[in-house]
Amino acid sequence: REDVHYACAHPCHPSVFLERTTKEEWQDTFGGIAAPQEVVAAYEGGDAAKQELADSVIRVMYAPVVDVHWVTVKQLAVLEPTLVETIACMVGALLTEALHETVHTVGVPEKAARAMLLGHTQVALANT
Incomplete structure (x- = not known):
């Protein structure tokens, strides 16, 4: 359907090189609690406003988020x-x-x- 926009995302989890400064960050090995992480996402709808909306939702879902990297769905499946x-x-x-x-x-x-x-x-x- 043209009125439905799909995005998919996957957390990278906190990097082994993340500069952790608190006990909570050290304990958060998967991310989503205290340690910042990056996320890789795909959106192939072509609507920049919808992608920006997806970006803001992703940042809330996987917070704290350092950055969201945009790739194709195929590239995300390779990762x-x-x-x-x-x-x-x-x-x-x-x-x-x-x-x-x-x-x-x-x-x-x-x-x-x-x-x-x-x-x-x-x-x-x-x-x-």
């Missing part, structure tokens, strides 16, 4: 689930499994292994 669920979550699971094996099979103290892994992960992500 979620392909990029984040298939790739990023798999890498996260791999890191968790590697840490577990390092601690429980090799015998490295967990605090030492976790410090080494997380510090180097930050370096790897920051320099990509």
